[in-house]
Amino acid sequence: MASVGWYDILIIGGGSAGLAASIFAARSAKGRYSVAIAEKQPRVGRKLLATGNGTCNISNSAAVMKRYHGNHPEFPQIVLEGFSSEDTCAFFESIGVECTVRADGRIYPLCVQSGAVLDCMRLEAQSLGVQELCELNVTALHKEKNGFRLATGGGKLFSRVVLICTGGAASPSLGGSAEAYSLLSASGHTRTPLFPSIVQVRTDTQYIKSVKGIRVDARISFMRNRERLASEKGEILFTEYGLSGPAVMQISRHVSDWERRKQGKMTAVLNLLPDMNKENLMASLRRRTIMQGRTMGDLLTGLLQKRLGQTVLRAAGFHDFNLPVTALKDNDLVRIAAGIVGWEIEVTGSQGFGSAQVTAGGIDTDDFNPMTLESKLVPGLFAAGEVLDVDGDCGGFNLQWAWASAYAASKAMIALLDTEK
Numbered sequence: 486m487a488s489v490g491w492y493d494i495l496i497i498g499g500g501s502a503g504l505a506a507s508i509f510a511a512r513s514a515k516g517r518y519s520v521a522i523a524e525k526q527p528r529v530g531r532k533l534l535a536t537g538n539g540t541c542n543i544s545n546s547a548a549v550m551k552r553y554h555g556n557h558p559e560f561p562q563i564v565l566e567g568f569s570s571e572d573t574c575a576f577f578e579s580i581g582v583e584c585t586v587r588a589d590g591r592i593y594p595l596c597v598q599s600g601a602v603l604d605c606m607r608l609e610a611q612s613l614g615v616q617e618l619c620e621l622n623v624t625a626l627h628k629e630k631n632g633f634r635l636a637t638g639g640g641k642l643f644s645r646v647v648l649i650c651t652g653g654a655a656s657p658s659l660g661g662s663a664e665a666y667s668l669l670s671a672s673g674h675t676r677t678p679l680f681p682s683i684v685q686v687r688t689d690t691q692y693i694k695s696v697k698g699i700r701v702d703a704r705i706s707f708m709r710n711r712e713r714l715a716s717e718k719g720e721i722l723f724t725e726y727g728l729s730g731p732a733v734m735q736i737s738r739h740v741s742d743w744e745r746r747k748q749g750k751m752t753a754v755l756n757l758l759p760d761m762n763k764e765n766l767m768a769s770l771r772r773r774t775i776m777q778g779r780t781m782g783d784l785l786t787g788l789l790q791k792r793l794g795q796t797v798l799r800a801a802g803f804h805d806f807n808l809p810v811t812a813l814k815d816n817d818l819v820r821i822a823a824g825i826v827g828w829e830i831e832v833t834g835s836q837g838f839g840s841a842q843v844t845a846g847g848i849d850t851d852d853f854n855p856m857t858l859e860s861k862l863v864p865g866l867f868a869a870g871e872v873l874d875v876d877g878d879c880g881g882f883n884l885q886w887a888w889a890s891a892y893a894a895s896k897a898m899i900a901l902l903d904t905e906k
Contacts, residue, residue, distance in 0.1 A: 493518035495644035499529030502870030503650035504606045506891035511613035513899040520615045525622040530603040532659040541599035544573040544592040545881035552882045555874040560850040568889035580609040646865045646898045653844025653871040673862045675849040677874045680745045681841030682738035688727035689831040695796045696723040704759040707739050710749040714739040735879045741835045751832035770818040774810045782806030847874040857897035867894040
């Protein structure tokens with residue numbers, strides 16, 4: 486840890502965007518400019534280690550604009566077009582990380598180890614002369630004639646240009662904090678409302694607690710006052726507090742946004758058999774009513790996991806599991822079918838920033854040049870990654886934004902320094 490330092494480029498935040506930016510900048514500088522990372526944690530890249538549950542889903546081949554969100558959803562377009570998922574793979578291969586593209590478009594390191602990705606990034610940064618200033622919390626920055634003076638817990642730093650990559654409020658156990666936005670807001674930038682994204686959802690647990698631990702491939706829709714906000718098909722995990730799993734988390738930002746606004750009623754609607762049409766489902770239920778010796782408790786066994794099937798029946802109003810299936814009428818089957826393909830569960834909120842993978846909201850992108858990510862308010866000040874009001878869907882989209890924004894900002898910083906010579 487250095488108490489005083491002078492640099493050409495100082496990157497505040499040693500997460501994914503910050504580390505990548507340091508490499509891009511040092512490569513472009515070719516020894517002409519000094520590059521350093523100031524990181525408040527004891528080491529860089531802690532959140533990257535947790536990415537993809539340790540497997541590091543580094544990008545997605547379908548990183549197109551519709552997969553990104555924010556108050557200005559068009560803002561990321563130029564940056565993302567300037568550094569594609571193919572460029573991401575080429576970059577990682579250049580530092581020793583071989584990549585593989587899966588059938589769903591998700592891109593992973595061939596070794597499926599986040600630790601190896603971080604190690605290779607650190608090795609490359611070190612080989613280029615990037616200095617890591619860990620356990621150094623930058624508390625304020627002041628624009629001066631020839632750059633920036635920065636206050637830290639360990640003294641003062643000076644840098645000709647500054648890139649802020651402090652991340653968002655998600656995952657505080659890994660360093661996420663709402664305080665990360667203060668450096669930019671203190672410089673006159675606006676912060677949009679923050680809410681968790683890619684997060685588990687809390688629901689009424691009257692029936693959910695009976696199926697805790699069960700996973701099912703289904704379709705989930707979130708409805709606000711009967712208006713469908715989003716729908717996703719995939720794995721759903723029932724938990725003691727509500728719903729989790731890839732399909733839930735993919736569209737969970739709608740729940741978090743509703744939660745902060747506190748307007749209307751939110752409902753999750755589950756279709757537990759999304760690949761079976763109504764006619765085939767009714768035919769299956771009718772066949773089951775003529776099976777000798779079967780009771781209501783066994784009606785859906787073989788169609789759904791037994792405990793899940795019985796819970797669906799309870800939610801649909803059928804509680805006598807000793808009743809013979811032969812006693813069911815056709816209108817009973819219609820009600821049961823409706824429960825299977827349209828199980829409505831009241832949503833109460835999200836699991837919050839502590840469980841979220843990404844922060845929605847952030848520093849308003851209207852204050853930044855969409856080509857260079859330089860502040861329109863403070864020349865020489867740049868921002869990249871999650872600190873800006875840009876968030877992507879689950880599946881490698883947020884890391885792709887981190888790499889792409891780091892590339893755009895680093896390229897612009899070098900160009901700015903070159904013009905000042």
